[in-house]
Amino acid sequence: MDVITLEYLKLKYILQTLLMKYFLTILAFAFIHLSFSQNCKYIFLGEVIDFHDKTPIIGATIYIKNLDKYVTSDVDGKFRIEKLCNGEITLVISHLACVTKTQTFVIKGDMAKTIALEHHIEELNEVSISAKAVKKNTVTAQESVIKSEVLKKYSSLSLGDALKEVPGISSINTGNTIVKPMVNGMHSSRLLIINNNVRLQDQDWGIEHAPSIDINSANQISVIKGSGALRYGGDAIGGVVVLNPARMILKDTLYGKTIASGQTNGRGFSLSSSLNKTFESGWFANVQGMVKQNGDFEAPDYILTNTGMQSQGFSINGGKKTFESGFEVFYSFLNNKIGILRSAHIGNIGDLVDAINSQEPFVVEDFSYDINSPKQEITHHLLKGLYYKRFKNFGKLSLQYDYQNNQRFEFDVRVGDDRDKPALDLNLQTHSVMADLILDSNLNRKMTFGLMGRYQNNFANPDTGVRRLIPDYDKYDFGIYGTSEWVINGKLTVDAGLRYDFNRINAKKFYQISRWEERGYDTDFSNTIIETQGSQYLTNPIFDFHNFSSSAGLKYSLDDDSYLLANYSLASRPPNPSELFSDGLHHSAARIELGDLRLNQEVSNRISASYNLDTPNLLLNVDVFYNRVNDFIYLKPSGIEQTIRGAFPVWEFIQTNASFYGIDVSANYEFTNNLQWSNTTSYIKANDVIEDKPIIDIPAFNTNNAITFSKPEWKSFSASLKSEWVFEQNEFPDFNFETFIASTDETILVDVSTPPPAYHLLHFYAEATIPISKQTTLNIGLNVNNLLDTNYRTYLNRLRYFADDLGRNILLQLQLNY
Amino acid sequence: MKNLKLSLLLLLASIFTFSCSDDDNPEAVNEEEVITTLRLTLTPQGGGTAIVLQSQDLDGDGPNPPVITPMSAQLSANTTYDAIVQVFNELETPADNITLEVAEEDDEHQFFYEFTGAANSSASYTDADADGNPVGITTTISSGVVSTGNALTVTLIHEPQKDAAGVSSGDITNAGGETDVEVTFSYDVN
DSSP states (O other), X not given: OOHHHHHHHHHHHHHHHHHHHXXXXXXXXXXXXXXXXXXXXXXXXXXXXXXXXXXXXXXXXXXXXXXXXXXXXXXXXXXXXXXXXSEEEXXXXXXXXXXXXXXXXXXXXXXXXXXXXXSOHHHHTSSBSSTTOOOOSOSSXXXXXXXXXXXXXXXXXXXXXXXXXXXXXXXXXXXXXXXXXXXXXXXXXXXXXXXXXEEOOSOTTSTTOOOOOOGGGOSEEEEEESSOOGGGOSOOSSEEEEEEOOOOBOSSEEEEEEEEEEETXXXXXXXXXXXXXXXXXXXXXXXXXXXXXXXOEEOSSSEETTOOEXXXXXXXXXXXXXXXXXXXXXXXXXXXXXXXXXXXXXXXXXXHHHHHHOSSOSOOOOOXXXXXXXXXXXXXXXXXXXXXEEETTTEEEEEEEEEEEEEEEEEOOOOGGGTTSOSEEEEEEEEEEEEEEEEOSSTTEEEEEEEEEEEEEEEEOGGGSSOOSSOEEEEEEEEEEEEEEEEOSSSEEEEEEEEEEEEEEEEEEEEEHHHHHHTTHHHHSGGGEEEEETTEEEEOOEEEEEEEEEEEEEEEEEETTEEEEEEEEEEEEOOOHHHHHOXXXXXXXXXXXXXXXXXXXXXXXXXXXXXXXXXXXXXXXXXXXXXXXXXXXXXXXXXXXXXXXXXXXXXXXXXXXXXXXXEEEEEEEESSSSEEEEXXXXXXXXXXXXXXXXXXXXXXXXXXXXXXXXXXXXXXXXXXXXXXXXXXXXXXXXXXXXXXXTTTTEEEEEOOSOOOOOEEEEEEEEEEEEEOSSSOEEEEEEEEESTTOOOOOOTTBTTTTTOXXXXXXXXXXXXXXX | OHHHHHHHHHHHHHHHHHHHGGGOOOOXXXXXXXXXXXXXXXXXXXXXXXXXXXXXXXXXXXXXXXXXXXXXXXXXXXXXXXXXXXXXXXXXXXXXXXXXXXXXXXXXXXXXXXXXXXXXXXXXXXXXXXXXXXXXXXXXXXXXXXXXXXEEEEEEEESOOTTSTTGGGTOOTTOOSEXXXXXXXXXXXX
């Protein structure tokens, strides 16, 4: 007998005595019995399953920390750990593409436990394992993604400039700093812009209202042509632009980047910086800030007086995001002060004729950073709160509230005491709540449902001393949608969705009695008059719109390298406040613009198909579409009115049926590892089918070719030469008119329609990345735009009557990643 | 926590305020620098009855055209008139005399007088701004020879290039700037 057994027997004797004496329980007996046992014989049976659909995870590695031992899960996701003692064990379960999970169990005899890991984090779009993952928002829509490596080139420019990377995307400009994106010929209210899952509400109705977005706050931008992405709204007749910040990385890390650039044209600089802190626990915080300033830009032959701009913005973002639940608070601020070409401010048609006939702008002064009238000052605040929770074998529920405040001042050239008073002072406030439910327990049959409620208030300050262009209004929106996505087999995926939106707009607007009667509103809308004030009626028009939208599409893989997409979508857009209520002189266009209270919503039926090929040498994407828009709303000249300033053409918002069709191609071919050629080409044709006339402001055929030489061994060096060739738009409606110039006693033709001639520009770009330390790299980029200093004007620039577009610009950019 | 409650309360209060503001009617905008009326008074040198030409457009950029009186003015042949031009905003009561603002910022304004027709009428400036350039509030107008169906166009330009060729002698061609008023009067010379 060894010592231990002897001791044991002694103890057993004492215990038995105690038991008899104090009636201790059997359990206690067992406990003490075990704690002295060295005989670890218990078995832990584990099962590793996928959190969202409960399927077994095969081949997960289970590291038993206490024992420093590894086991692996089998084909059923099961594993077995033997010879365990009672007490705590800590398991570290890891699997490719899953977030590693550490879990502690208290062993009390044999036990079986199920451990849920998430195997589809990338697909479920929650948190990112790798920072570089490209995430699309749609399955069957024509979606293009612009990655951060490309976006950085546009740090000192605007959203509208960056989006032109995608074929079929152009922009409609007022000068070179007010750039509105255009998707397949559509812009403004026909495009939704989604910033960090918040639909931008920034008075997007006007062509000279650029999106209130700092491009530096986005890490990735998606452009979705057409209205296939129903969860963002049912009125995306043109498309949806989705800006996403960097995705959360589940790691303890601190990283950031700073981009500084200086440019010769406009003698401007731009500085942007961001810092991101993340924790493995899911907590995160990001800050980002931007400041830029430019003075007067220059055309090849002259200075574009008063075209400077100043912009400041920042965003902060924080919260906790894990796979199972999370919350986020996001705030962003943007302030833009934009000068508008001094010579573009004109008083009447005579001035416009003079401007069109003159080769140079009338006012050309020395270079200056000053921004005088005419100018715009816009501030945009966005506050968002988001919470989500994921339920095992069910899906994810997310709730979001956001608030936006958009303040727009426009300053005209005025006299006397009004000199520094804005001519337009609009404040737009929007509150939205959203609830989205994603059922993704079966990844082959995902479903999404959502509800949206929104309240919007527009306030037009009367202190301007100028009659309101846009009236005070309250707007109420409610939306409900459901979408579904089925993976039929390895080759075929199908999606479909339905959405209903209700909009109510309740406006209070003053009408001049003469205008009210001229419009014929006295017969149709006399019940909306609240009171008469002098020569004006105060009216209270209230409109309700019911909008249905839907989408269905398929993605078919032809082989490993190529697939086809086909999509049909129906979208319905109610008229915006400008289309309903405009009534007055638009100074920069020298025309009277009139809205129409009788407008109803426009309805688009869009069919699209794409072919995508992705081989090691050749990338090719071809998008074709046909978009039929019934009751398409647009501005059309209808006559001339005399005022004390002279005669003005009248442009009215009218409705017609329009058809848009086109093709967009992008191709990239690698000759060798070091040399590649890329091309983007797009062509679009748009017609008013009732009047059999082209639609105005449609981009001309354009093709861009680039040759890129890259040598990764030379500090990731690359250089490219790009040719941008824009044809003359031959299809345009003839909206020219004749006007009588009294001072010279002659009638002349005012040519506002003829597009400028074709142009060809060359651009050069080179960059290299120098590692500074293990964590830090410096990227140097040199960009020369309009290399040959070519004189040109673009059809889609509203200031094309007044001045040439920009001349050569040399931009040097340093990007420090840390 | 207290802060959270407070901010929630504020949020609710603000939403409530927005919804309540529904009943307030917006105030009408009094257009401040609108010119509704241009009046040109011609007094014959050496005595006689003054002739008043007026263009009045009370609805501004509204659909109604300006009302011009008289339909056709009657000037005496070979007569020099002392002319004074006035511009008003008659939407305000009493009417705002905008000529005063023009005079105050005379270096940024200039009236132009252009004639068509067989009368061979002409105008010459009799005032000047601090730089010695004409403003055109006061002029002398020579009626010219007997004829019918002549026209006089009076234009007020804001921020003209007064130094550009011909501008100071009344030629509008190179003036640039923007047009605040452009009025055409018909007249006969008897």
